[in-house]
Amino acid sequence: MIRKKICMLGAFAVGKTSLVRRFVEDSFSDRYVTTIGVKVMKKQLTHRGRDVTLMLWDLHGDDAFQTVQSSYLRGSSGLLLVADGTRAETVTVARRLLALATDQAELDVPFLLLINKADLKADWDLEAADIDEQLAGWTVLETSARSGDGVEQAFELLTARMMERDAD
Amino acid sequence: MPDRKPTTAEEATLEELRNLLLGQERAELKELRDVVNGARLAPEDIGRILPAAVRSRAEGDQELTAALTPAIESAIEVSVKRNPAVLVDAIFPVIGPAIRKSIREALAGLTETINTSIEHSFSPKGLRWRFDAWRTGVPFSEVVLKNSIVYRVEQAFLIHRSTGLLLAHATSTPATGSDPDMVSAMLSAIESFVSDSFEGHESEGIGQVEFGAQLLEVAHGPTAILACVVRGSLPASFRTRLRETLEDIHSAKSDLLRDFDGDTRSFEDTQLKLEQLLVEERPKQARRSLAVPIVLGLGFSLVLVLVVVLALRSYDESQRWQDAREALAQEPGLITLVEQRTEDGYLVGGLRDPHARDPLDLLDDFGIARDLVEGRWAEHRSDDVEIVRRRTLDTLALQHGGADLHVSWDGLDLALSGRAPHALASRIRDLQASGALVGLGALDLTDLRDHELDTARAKAELVRGLQLSFAAGSSTAPSGLDEAAIEDLAAYCAAQGIDLAFGLRFEPGSEPGADLLLQLQRREHLEARLAELAPGATLLGHRALDPAGSSSVRLLVALDSKQP
Ligand SMILES: Nc1nc2c(ncn2[C@@H]2O[C@H](COP(=O)(O)OP(=O)(O)OP(=O)(O)O)[C@@H](O)[C@H]2O)c(=O)[nH]1
Ligand SMILES: [Mg+2]
Numbered sequence: 001m002i003r004k005k006i007c008m009l010g011a012f013a014v015g016k017t018s019l020v021r022r023f024v025e026d027s028f029s030d031r032y033v034t035t036i037g038v039k040v041m042k043k044q045l046t047h048r049g050r051d052v053t054l055m056l057w058d059l060h061g062d063d064a065f066q067t068v069q070s071s072y073l074r075g076s077s078g079l080l081l082v083a084d085g086t087r088a089e090t091v092t093v094a095r096r097l098l099a100l101a102t103d104q105a106e107l108d109v110p111f112l113l114l115i116n117k118a119d120l121k122a123d124w125d126l127e128a129a130d131i132d133e134q135l136a137g138w139t140v141l142e143t144s145a146r147s148g149d150g151v152e153q154a155f156e157l158l159t160a161r162m163m164e165r166d167a168d
Numbered sequence: 169m170p171d172r173k174p175t176t177a178e179e180a181t182l183e184e185l186r187n188l189l190l191g192q193e194r195a196e197l198k199e200l201r202d203v204v205n206g207a208r209l210a211p212e213d214i215g216r217i218l219p220a221a222v223r224s225r226a227e228g229d230q231e232l233t234a235a236l237t238p239a240i241e242s243a244i245e246v247s248v249k250r251n252p253a254v255l256v257d258a259i260f261p262v263i264g265p266a267i268r269k270s271i272r273e274a275l276a277g278l279t280e281t282i283n284t285s286i287e288h289s290f291s292p293k294g295l296r297w298r299f300d301a302w303r304t305g306v307p308f309s310e311v312v313l314k315n316s317i318v319y320r321v322e323q324a325f326l327i328h329r330s331t332g333l334l335l336a337h338a339t340s341t342p343a344t345g346s347d348p349d350m351v352s353a354m355l356s357a358i359e360s361f362v363s364d365s366f367e368g369h370e371s372e373g374i375g376q377v378e379f380g381a382q383l384l385e386v387a388h389g390p391t392a393i394l395a396c397v398v399r400g401s402l403p404a405s406f407r408t409r410l411r412e413t414l415e416d417i418h419s420a421k422s423d424l425l426r427d428f429d430g431d432t433r434s435f436e437d438t439q440l441k442l443e444q445l446l447v448e449e450r451p452k453q454a455r456r457s458l459a460v461p462i463v464l465g466l467g468f469s470l471v472l473v474l475v476v477v478l479a480l481r482s483y484d485e486s487q488r489w490q491d492a493r494e495a496l497a498q499e500p501g502l503i504t505l506v507e508q509r510t511e512d513g514y515l516v517g518g519l520r521d522p523h524a525r526d527p528l529d530l531l532d533d534f535g536i537a538r539d540l541v542e543g544r545w546a547e548h549r550s551d552d553v554e555i556v557r558r559r560t561l562d563t564l565a566l567q568h569g570g571a572d573l574h575v576s577w578d579g580l581d582l583a584l585s586g587r588a589p590h591a592l593a594s595r596i597r598d599l600q601a602s603g604a605l606v607g608l609g610a611l612d613l614t615d616l617r618d619h620e621l622d623t624a625r626a627k628a629e630l631v632r633g634l635q636l637s638f639a640a641g642s643s644t645a646p647s648g649l650d651e652a653a654i655e656d657l658a659a660y661c662a663a664q665g666i667d668l669a670f671g672l673r674f675e676p677g678s679e680p681g682a683d684l685l686l687q688l689q690r691r692e693h694l695e696a697r698l699a700e701l702a703p704g705a706t707l708l709g710h711r712a713l714d715p716a717g718s719s720s721v722r723l724l725v726a727l728d729s730k731q732p
Contacts, residue, residue, distance in 0.1 A: 001431075003334065031603060036547070037546075040350060042353075055349060074330050074360065077331070077430060166429050
């Protein structure tokens with residue numbers, strides 16, 4: 001049995017909790033209940049014939065009231081940075097949180113950037129080209145916790161990257 | 169030696185000659201010279217002689233030790249500065265037992281002994297235990313412990329410390345709803361929280377976490393955590409055992425723990441060790457023994473009373489603290505993660521719902537002065553029934569109920585009945601619709617009546633009854649002026665504190681009437697009549713009902729509430 005800890009990081013209300021809920025329970029709610037502290041959920045999957053248990057640490061969003069504490073990040077094998085396509089500034093927050101993870105929590109682990117709320121693409125506040133320019137070398141995926149598009153793929157890609165890292 | 173350097177050929181010849189003449193001695197001589205000059209001592213040579221040298225020197229006196237100490241000290245210092253973990257990991261298996269041993273000796277199960285002995289001293293059972301102790305020569309405290317401690321270790325978790333991932337798990341109760349993976353993660357999250365919030369106080373992590381009747385007993389090593397779910401009261405000896413098991417695991421698996429990458433297969437063999445922790449202890453069934461209490465007699469009892477009185481004194485404070493801790497654990501909306509004595513008081517902290525009681529107040533009730541307590545609380549939202557109720561009433565601004573409003577709870581379901589002022593009633597409905605009442609179950613408003621709406625409706629009823637008819641072309645006394653109804657209405661309005669005003673209007677489609685004078689006369693007439701019937705009321709307007717301006721007029725009441 002392989003177990004891995006993954007942290008969800010991002011600004012508030014970008015949809016971290018919703019993405020985890022979509023992935024674990026395959027459900028979605030429009031109600032916004034902000035996360036206080038951390039909520040852990042668990043998901044089992046198989047990767048190339050091996051059982052993998054993902055422990056998903058859904059951290060509270062970074063805002064003026066609660067800043068993400070690096071001690072929650074300790075021991076993570078992978079990170080999902082989440083931004084909200086309708087709020088361009090959330091990409092900046094994601095970059096800052098990655099810096100926190102690498103500098104303060106000393107993590108050097110695979111990560112992906114998810115631009116969430118793809119179902120609202122008409123209202124998006126940023127262009128894919130902007131992101132690519134800002135974040136050379138990052139893997140950026142579009143997701144929608146509401147429709148489920150891209151969610152499973154994102155978690156599976158991160159799992160694959162973590163497992164590759166172990167194989168090296 | 170001549171200044172001129174010999175040529176190579178000359179040198180070779182000379183060398184040969186020297187060898188022939190001196191041979192063996194020459195080699196020895198060179199070796200000696202090298203030693204004397206201290207030159208070219210090969211590291212291997214030193215390595216060979218060093219242990220022997222140190223040993224022989226150390227047998228003689230302390231000088232070598234004295235010489236080496238500063239160097240070693242500074243080497244350790246450097247190592248610790250560079251990465252303390254290395255040293256801590258190395259020392260942990262040694263230091264753990266040492267610390268425990270000294271603590272064990274110092275405390276010797278003090279609290280448990282005192283607690284239980286006080287509890288049992290006056291009971292017949294307690295007297296019998298005294299007797300047993302006296303008879304067998306075993307200390308009384310031991311007898312008490314043996315007889316009264318009942319506990320069961322239900323689950324054991326081995327958790328990787330930095331990732332919070334479960335390495336191994338054992339359980340004695342197969343169908344326990346809790347998911348071991350989740351327990352591990354949550355414990356780890358709580359520890360992170362605590363280490364952030366209580367830096368400097370709690371570097372060791374959490375020792376115990378209470379979950380209702382159950383207790384999570386936790387032991388920490390540098391790279392792993394061992395936690396057990398326990399029911400009942402745990403003897404100190406179990407804690408020792410827990411630590412020892414953890415140390416065993418640390419020394420057997422230190423490399424695997426350090427390089428852990430999520431693959432738990434290599435920890436499967438620790439399962440057995442965890443299973444050995446799943447112990448259970450029941451109180452021994454008492455044998456009947458008739459003679460005992462009588463034999464003890466009065467004298468012994470007196471001595472006992474004395475002992476107990478003395479013990480109670482010093483015990484009072486710790487008992488109050490103990491009670492306060494229990495009360496904290498029971499208090500809705502508080503999740504106490506840390507409660508401990510510090511040098512100069514107490515430290516308590518954890519998570520607190522804004523609607524929970526102030527922990528300082530609570531401690532104060534137990535005679536623990538506020539200025540002795542340092543509280544550190546982070547906010548959280550509790551699902552506790554009591555708290556959800558308080559929060560709901562607070563949000564609805566109903567903390568104190570209302571004179572006419574009745575609040576009734578069934579679990580998390582709330583039913584409001586009775587009358588509320590319009591502003592409140594509509595606010596309640598808005599809040600219900602917006603989903604802002606977090607944690608609340610059903611909200612039943614079927615019996616909630618809107619005070620003002622009710623009044624307005626009641627008035628509307630009255631108004632409908634006031635139909636005035638003027639004879640065609642007449643401006644005086646309409647035949648059907650219902651004086652009693654107007655008086656009623658005036659009295660009602662006065663009782664309700666409502667200004668009364670009358671208005672007259674056309675029915676839709678009708679014209680102001682060609683005969684303006686007639687209209688004015690009618691108005692004057694009505695005004696005069698109303699002034700008699702309802703002093704203080706004003707006539708707001710006047711319109712005839714039909715185009716001919718002949719038949720009837722409808723009276724309207726303008727409800728102009730004086731009070732909010
Ligand atoms: N349209 C749309 N709405 C979304 C999507 N994902 C999340 N939301 C909504 O966005 C709001 C915030 O979602 P959460 O998942 O609670 O956000 P969060 O990042 O966990 O927020 P914090 O815990 O406060 O940091 C909720 O109202 C969700 O319903 C999405 O993919 N599409
Ligand atoms: Mg959230």
